[in-house]
Amino acid sequence: MDTLTILAGLISSAFLAGGVLAFAGLGETVGQRAGVFNLGIEGFMALGGISAIAAVSATGSLLLGTLAAIGIGIAMGLLFAVTTMIFRVNQVVSGLAFAFLGTGLATWVGTSYAGKPAAVSFDKIKIPFLGDIPFLGEAVFDHHLPIYLVFFILPVALHLVLFRTRLGLSILATGENPGAADATGIAVIPIRIACVTFGCVMAACAGAYLTLVFVPSWSNGITGGRGWIAIALVIFAGYRPIRVVIAAFFFGLISAFGFTVQTWGWSIPSAFLSALPYLATLIIMLIPIWFKTRGKRTDRPAALGIPYYREER
Amino acid sequence: MLTGWRIEKLKSVPRTRGLMFRLVAVIFGLFVAGVTLRVLGYSPVTMVAQALSYTLGTSYGLQDLGVLVTPLLLTGLAAMVAMRVNLWNIGGEGQFYMGAWAAAGVGIYCEGPALVLMAVMFVAGSAMGALWIALPAYAKAKANVDEIITTLLMNFIAILWVGYFASGPWRDPQETITASSLRIQYALPEWFGIWNIGIFFVLGVICISWVLFNKTVWGYETTYVGANADSAKYAGIPSSRRIMTTMLISGAIAGFAGVLEVSGTVSRLQVGISSQFGYLGIVIAALAAGSHFGIIIAAVLMAILLNAGIIFETQGLSLHAVIALTGWLLLLVGIAQVAAGFRLVRVDTPAQRSTT
Numbered sequence: 001m002d003t004l005t006i007l008a009g010l011i012s013s014a015f016l017a018g019g020v021l022a023f024a025g026l027g028e029t030v031g032q033r034a035g036v037f038n039l040g041i042e043g044f045m046a047l048g049g050i051s052a053i054a055a056v057s058a059t060g061s062l063l064l065g066t067l068a069a070i071g072i073g074i075a076m077g078l079l080f081a082v083t084t085m086i087f088r089v090n091q092v093v094s095g096l097a098f099a100f101l102g103t104g105l106a107t108w109v110g111t112s113y114a115g116k117p118a119a120v121s122f123d124k125i126k127i128p129f130l131g132d133i134p135f136l137g138e139a140v141f142d143h144h145l146p147i148y149l150v151f152f153i154l155p156v157a158l159h160l161v162l163f164r165t166r167l168g169l170s171i172l173a174t175g176e177n178p179g180a181a182d183a184t185g186i187a188v189i190p191i192r193i194a195c196v197t198f199g200c201v202m203a204a205c206a207g208a209y210l211t212l213v214f215v216p217s218w219s220n221g222i223t224g225g226r227g228w229i230a231i232a233l234v235i236f237a238g239y240r241p242i243r244v245v246i247a248a249f250f251f252g253l254i255s256a257f258g259f260t261v262q263t264w265g266w267s268i269p270s271a272f273l274s275a276l277p278y279l280a281t282l283i284i285m286l287i288p289i290w291f292k293t294r295g296k297r298t299d300r301p302a303a304l305g306i307p308y309y310r311e312e313r
Numbered sequence: 314m315l316t317g318w319r320i321e322k323l324k325s326v327p328r329t330r331g332l333m334f335r336l337v338a339v340i341f342g343l344f345v346a347g348v349t350l351r352v353l354g355y356s357p358v359t360m361v362a363q364a365l366s367y368t369l370g371t372s373y374g375l376q377d378l379g380v381l382v383t384p385l386l387l388t389g390l391a392a393m394v395a396m397r398v399n400l401w402n403i404g405g406e407g408q409f410y411m412g413a414w415a416a417a418g419v420g421i422y423c424e425g426p427a428l429v430l431m432a433v434m435f436v437a438g439s440a441m442g443a444l445w446i447a448l449p450a451y452a453k454a455k456a457n458v459d460e461i462i463t464t465l466l467m468n469f470i471a472i473l474w475v476g477y478f479a480s481g482p483w484r485d486p487q488e489t490i491t492a493s494s495l496r497i498q499y500a501l502p503e504w505f506g507i508w509n510i511g512i513f514f515v516l517g518v519i520c521i522s523w524v525l526f527n528k529t530v531w532g533y534e535t536t537y538v539g540a541n542a543d544s545a546k547y548a549g550i551p552s553s554r555r556i557m558t559t560m561l562i563s564g565a566i567a568g569f570a571g572v573l574e575v576s577g578t579v580s581r582l583q584v585g586i587s588s589q590f591g592y593l594g595i596v597i598a599a600l601a602a603g604s605h606f607g608i609i610i611a612a613v614l615m616a617i618l619l620n621a622g623i624i625f626e627t628q629g630l631s632l633h634a635v636i637a638l639t640g641w642l643l644l645l646v647g648i649a650q651v652a653a654g655f656r657l658v659r660v661d662t663p664a665q666r667s668t669t
Contacts, residue, residue, distance in 0.1 A: 039461065043640070089647035092401060092461065093599055097644035100592065104637025111631055220633075225469050232462045271477035278469040285463050286448065288456035 004135055010256050011139035015147050016214055017259075018245075018252020020045075020206045022150045024230035025237070025244040026158060027202025033162060033239055034195035035175035037305040039095025040080055041203045042227030043102020047072050048204025050106040050113065053211040053218045057119045062212065069208035070201055076102065077200025081193040088307050103223065106207075113218040121216040122146060144213050146205075151245050158241040171195060175301030178308040188308055203227065225278065232281045238299045254280050321658045331602060331653045338649035339600070339614070342642045355630065364621035374620070379508035380578050381616035384409070384587070386515045387570035388594025389601065389608045389615075390522060395563040396598060397526060398539040398556045400453065404446055404464030405567040406591025407471030411445045412438035412571025414475050417582035420497030420575065421483060430499050435572050442568015443561040445471060450560035454553040460560075468591065476584045483582060494582035501577040511577040518566065523605040535559055567591060588619070589636060596639045600646055615639070 024041050031038045048069035055061075055068035080098055083089045125148070127141040162168040170191055173181035178188045206226070211218050233251065237243035258273035347357035368374040388405045395402035402408075415437040423430055449463035480492035501509040526532035535555045538545040542552045574586055597615055601607030622635030 083644060083648060087648045088651050089644070090650075093647040093650075094644060096403075096595060097640045097647060100596070100640030100643065101637050102640070104633045104635070104640055107633035108631045108637055111633075225466075228462060228465050232466070235459065235462075269477055269481065271473040271481075275470050275473045278466050278473075282448075282463060282466045282470070285458055285466070286452050288458055289452050 008135055008139040013256035014252035017255040018248040019147050019150055019209055020226050021230050021251050022245045022248035023206035024203045025233045025248055027199035028234045029239055029241055029244050031196045031199035033175045034171050034192045035301050035303040036192055036196045037091045038199050040098030042223055043099040044200045044203035045207040045223045045227045046103045046106035048207030049211040050110045052208035060119050069204045073201035073204030077197035081196045085189050091305050107220050110218050118212055118216040122213045146209055155241040155245045178303050229281050232285050236284045318657050319660050320655050323654050326654050334649040334653035335646050338645040342645040346638050364624045368620045377620050378616050381619050382612055383511050384570045384590040385612040385615050387566050388590045389597030389612050391563045391567040392594045392598035398559045401461045402464055402563045403461050404467045405594045407468035408442035408445045408564045408567035409571040409587045409591050410471040410475045412442040412568025413575045413586050415441035416572040416575040417494050420499055427499050438572030439565040439568045443565040446560050446564030450557050454557045479582050479584050492584050497580050509577040511573045596643045
């Protein structure tokens, strides 16, 4: 194999591996922009993954599998939203609770599905003309449908909605200063509920992507901390959808590098290669130690993680 | 809607009121879980009766309880100590693994009198636990980097690290089923043939922590930092340093738990040496809500639940159902915590009386 083929394969796998993070990260971005810190991603991802594969093995339909993940995302998302926004439970406690609840439930239910490949999975779609370009075609334009969606269509759409529309402005205002937003007539709590639920649906889709596209099968602990990495990625990417998917791609590249090197049979321990994505995430999280961001303008929503009570405004 | 009633926020929540609410939440949560199991075709009442009579009624059951409660007390305490400075140590799992790793390393490579080596194992394991949280703690104190995610990421690295050693350089060639290290020769003596003396070490650590946080100036200042770091800074308390020290203590406690697991229970370093103890510790700390005595109650409760889960496994109910249950309980306890701060009061005005 020549270098170019290897490189094209590497980029192609980077998209495949990064897709999980892109789905979860985009959802988390919207939720955090509205001021809600959703730590339950890992749990919602696991639930989405298991419901997708269960629906697919029962019906043999990819559409129903995806819809099952979206459905569980909406249901669990609303539950999370109600506990944090209506019952006003601390967002960290609630997020951790859903992370345990989701992974526990999914693994419990998933025991009977573990190890069996998905009955059907998404096919690759080669884009006409573009897919025939020698290097780029293989690397970028020969992928599964969800990959095009999450890397090229959704981030642009979300960027436009967040920064170019009235709805987006309301979401940003809700995350920056809910009191002021409320005073101008923006429905703070409904917006937060909607944004967080969207985030949970996206996390569930990330799970469905894992079990129907990436692996494609279910196994215990399949989410492997990707939900947590996605949260770190959102912070790193400065809460901007397009940067989130770029970061997701780079993380995919690191994982893909790990897989590729393992096939080369170098004497690097596989544990070290598996640890690479976590190490990389940790390093980017720690960047502010060396480069002071204090005083510099950041895009972190000012009211992130702070519950809003109208009567205490 | 409720006419004639109004929800009123309490100015302060009495300790017992908070405790009662959390207790009711746990009982309600267990009840709902029981009903769910019933619907799924299990017979929860018999299962619980079986689990309780085994756990509390037989010496094997008590032994298992001790094996589970020992690490849970410490991981719960580790999470709670971090909460004192208003931080989350989600990395208990990783610190536990690294504590166990250091202890196993000492046990495998060092030779000497058992008592000295045991002491070295405990020091090394606790130090390793503290080291494993040092980077997240430093990043938090210096640049306000979110500690939830950094401590959590360290878990994955620790698990892979231990997995590498247990299945690679330290592997016991005789052990073929699970990847685990050579047997460690130094073990804690048993106590009445049921529990090892580790439980006394644990209770000692809890007592020291209680004195440190409730009876010393240092503890008072640290609690102050947790309540309001900026105001503490004005009062002349070095906030960053207090945060840093407290986090290191939290990591050391979790590392200590790892040492106990290696020296008291497992005697080897294994891939799955922590059965989610680090994560369960967070649930325990949330249940205890800052009280050292609460940690003991919550850890015993969690150990009974886990033990029941192990028994249920023989009846086809996965242990993961118990993990799901802890998430569910954590959620309800969170709600109870908020609910305890409010009360329903009757609005007693003549106008309202005539309308209702």
